[in-house]
Amino acid sequence: MFTLDRSDDFQLCRIERIHTPEHAPEWHDWLQELGFIPGEKVMLMARAQPGGDPLVVRVGSSTFALRCAEAACIEVTLLDNATGAA
Amino acid sequence: MSACHDSVRRDHAPSAVVHVHRGGPLVALVGNPNCGKTALFNVLTGSRQKVANYAGVTVERKEGRYLTTAGKALRVLDLPGTYGLNPRSPDEQVTVDVLMGRARGEKRPDRVVCVVDATNLRRNLRLVLAVKRLGLPCVVALNMTDLAARRGIHVDVDKLSLELGVPVVKTVAVRKDGATALRTLLDAPAEAWRGDAAHSPVPETDAPVVTVEADHDTVQRILVSLGLDMHAPHTLSDRIDRVVLHPVIGMALLMVVLFLMFQAVFAWAEAPMGWIEAATAWVANGVTAALSDGWLRSLLVDGIIAGAGGVLVFLPQILILFFFILILEESGYLPRAAFMLDRLMGSVGLSGRSFIPLLSSFACAIPGIMAARTIASPRDRLVTIMIAPLMTCSARLPVYALLIGAFIPKREVAGMFELQGLVLFGLYVAGVISAMGIAWLAKRLTTRGLPRPLMMELPTYHWPTPRNVAIGLWQRASIFLKRVGGIILALTVVMWFLASFPAPPAGATGPAIEYSLAGTLGRGLATIFEPIGFNWQISVALVPGMAAREVAVSALGTVYALSASGDDTAQALTPLIAHSWSLATALSLLTWFVFAPQCLSTLATVKRETGGWKMPLVMAGYLFGLAWLACFIVYHLAVAAGWG
């Protein structure tokens, strides 16, 4: 398991858990309302350069720009890009 | 300019008045951001509220009237989009307050139309479940079915309706006849909207905590039963994004787009501006010939024609600027630009979230300040509001264009750029840089190292429809013309009056204006403005500019038309000021308008949005100080360079 901000580009992942960061407890609910919910498939689509922050993330059929700190609240596991299986 | 006086509407009128809720039952449009609520609202009510392809276009509630086919009158409420009932920013708060019946000056809606983006049911349906639990009669408008069909998403409406337990109809909000099925539903009694609770697979629990996860599971189940549980991302958008979001190519593209915009404002507008100028001169000559010399002719020719004509001539440039902004808004490019600029804005303590409010401020600071409601962090929101007036609003364009036309030679630089366009670009950049400076200062003063939320949706790209762009431009043109016709004309007439009376004493030698009220006022103001190179004519013209910045131009037109002794017809202002001002004065005045501290409606909006007089006063003070200081430096540098 790792957090979404560490994922490779275009790597299919599954969300396992959403952390509640101490400095911004409201992010947990906000991320869930956007669709970052355990069980959903996510994929990192791009990173802003230089610095690699923020990120472009695909969840369901929506695309969001997330800050690394936000993506770091999302714990994911690898899925197989071709089959979508773990 | 432009949307300025348009966006300040009854919503925020003081709610001390007794509210008699007239006009029949209240129907609210609720849904995720960017699902087409406002487009649907416009189709139903015939309004022309702003529609664009990014999340957070609508930031306040707007009301419209709708007459059903059976002749029943309904009040329709367009609301800001929201992802859930957990508001994160002031615009989402508006929607949640209305749904809970907590909104000031508005009752709880009698019915709710849940607008759903058919290309993204997964996210959109969760909100429907949450709204349904609030116990309000609701129906679902399955919108964007045209786009869904093109992407191979076919939704079985009857089955979805059965699963959700509420009526579902298909809509295409961008087509005139796209809401026919919804119109039929609006005629049905409210009971029909409740659906058949017995058939509803969604338990109507009173338990306050139904988690997002539980709703997600329900939606997932519904999608499986509809055969729609696969993801259907928009692959074309993804391919475009590989270019647009590319660290090098994407950044270069952003620069080219912004630069092209300002070059075009100068290059394309030249011909139509010439026609308008010629027409103004023709009218002025005609009136001069038709009337005998006297105060009426002076009012018409020197006041109204010189003043209004002087502003009207900038219509082409303003339309070109808006053409670009409209295309960018409709295509879905704006949030991408915000993403690209997030890091840069982070270096001065802001986030990409501030980009769209600031970009809107290029049209007019007022909608820009309103758009800051979409920013979740209160500190970022305040800083964005405070620097919004530093983005050069389109009302300043006439002033810039006039001065650049008079003082900057027309020639090519490096074989491809027009010097005048380049200078205009430079003025816009100067505004942006000073805004960044202020934001940076605010960052130093209010230390807060925590990461600020971004969480910004990047919508799929759409082709801007020519019809929407045409409507947008037509709106801009009519707002501009109304302003020329209304405020500007009235102020110009007042200006003419002040500049013409009292009449000069017998035996006076100078032009009459020097003995008038305006002359006296101008000489008084000149004590403040002389150190920065403004003569009394400029100082006078700045006063009516407080109501509308373009008026500074028409006021100069009037002042100079009256100062010119001997010459009868309204001369074009450009050669006149090129003659009588030094380059240093012109540069100083250009600098003044980069900061332009004087716009009363902006200050009024800031008061409303921040809830007090403190911020508008701080804003006026710092802008005035900054303007004066910058002008002082520019003027004296220019004089030292021999341009005095």
Ligand SMILES: Nc1nc2c(ncn2[C@@H]2O[C@H](COP(=O)(O)OP(=O)(O)OP(=O)(O)O)[C@@H](O)[C@H]2O)c(=O)[nH]1
């Ligand atoms: N093709 C198509 N485009 C649509 C439809 N409805 C809306 N749009 C487009 O979708 C975009 C968003 O529409 P809006 O009406 O501004 O959306 P909104 O829900 O009011 O958005 P917010 O105010 O930000 O919450 C615009 O570019 C519209 O032109 C539709 O049925 N079909």
Ligand SMILES: [Mg+2]
């Ligand atoms: Mg809207």
